[in-house]
Ligand SMILES: Nc1ncnc2c1ncn2[C@@H]1O[C@H](COP(=O)(O)OP(=O)(O)OP(=O)(O)O)[C@@H](O)[C@H]1O
């Protein structure tokens with residue numbers, strides 16, 4: 187008989203107006219890697235928050251049996267003490283503190299009652315080694331990209347005595363290599379007896395790593411699939427997740443017609459004075475009307491920096507070279523000038539600079555284009571609702587109402603709001619930085635369909651993505667970056683996973 191480390195019985199959790207979980211049953215065997223999957227808003231993160239005491243005992247219905255006994259966690263520390271570590275979807279590190287301080291915060295290394303920082307640094311180095319991350323423990327968190335920050339979250343979890351490790355979309359922000367690393371790490375931890383629950387929208391990795399996979403849909407348990415019975419494959423997963431079959435992940439685009447060059451960069455250089463280094467080197471690139479350009483590369487290859495240097499240069503890089511928009515050389519002093527000229531940029535970090543989390547959906551969608559909902563300088567509240575409703579429908583944003591605070595939306599739905607906001611600006615050139623990070627397969631398809639429609643309406647898109655499948659599936663041409671340079675450009679016919687990786691690792 188197998189032994190369950192965790193049994194969640196009949197869990198129901200309601201927020202005002204939203205039933206996030208309804209009689210959910212979820213059982214995890216000791217030592218297995220169990221994936222929790224389902225569409226955006228299905229209730230995955232909520233279920234894990236119930237388990238970890240974020241929503242304390244009494245704020246949900248049902249029972250949690252962990253390690254053989256019924257648990258009533260009143261706060262997060264209770265679940266930590268029981269041996270449960272959870273890494274949230276939205277990272278929770280302190281940007282102004284060093285790596286080692288973040289790893290051991292609340293769990294400091296003491297020597298006779300005194301904090302021992304030297305020992306803390308040594309210990310954190312060990313944790314960093316465990317997650318194969320090569321950074322100096324004294325680096326500040328804010329100087330690291332989101333991908334590295336994710337690994338630090340995991341290092342932090344490992345610094346405690348953990349029996350059950352919960353990861354909410356751990357690889358969403360990681361490139362293929364780092365994701366592979368992480369999956370290897372999870373297998374290693376499994377061999378040490380650590381049980382793991384992983385939430386992921388990346389079916390490929392679910393298939394490669396899961397012993398079991400439980401599917402949630404609309405707050406209910408649909409089924410638990412078992413790899414040893416051959417049940418964990420793409421078609422079974424998708425069918426159970428969305429309740430229907432999806433034939434193609436990337437929608438076909440008819441009649442590709444490209445117009446004039448919208449954007450052209452010539453010998454474009456950007457120098458970051460703060461970091462004291464070149465972040466874009468001699469970039470030559472163009473985008474035509476009606477074209478989707480894929481910008482591929484490993485994390486840190488300079489893709490986001492390039493996007494920022496085009497989008498009004500908010501980081502105040504020293505720029506050199508020529509930027510032409512519609513054939514005219516332009517210099518933007520501010521993002522507002524770039525926006526006026528028809529450029530929009532959907533950031534990869536929706537929490538940091540994409541959204542106003544304490545505001546509702548409709549005001550987040552209208553915020554970048556107040557003119558669009560005003561007449562004679564006065565905001566028309568009804569118009570704001572109409573616009574919000576339009577994007578809620580077309581993007582399939584799942585929420586109880588337009589008044590729902592964005593911070594309470596599921597991760598994927600936040601991403602859709604962020605995209606809706608920029609679509610409402612109606613740009614000519616849309617720069618998407620990791621547009622489908624954290625988005626479920628069904629919604630990905632919807633977003634790709636939206637992209638195709640925008641293109642056929644004459645827009646141009648630059649799509650930065652670490653998912654090679656998406657780059658290959660959506661781009662007309664692919665520029666590959668490494669070390670702040672363009673290492674090559676491939677047509678959609680030429681492009682392949684191997685060729686891109688080869689250029690990206692130059
Ligand atoms: N604090 C909250 N207040 C109100 N509603 C909430 C709150 N937290 C979550 N919800 C709602 O509960 C539902 C489930 O959300 P949850 O975050 O668990 O989804 P998820 O499966 O993790 O989705 P994703 O894949 O997008 O991260 C959603 O409809 C969400 O809007």
Ligand SMILES: [Mg+2]
Pocket residue numbers: 230231232275354596597598
């Ligand atoms: Mg979630």
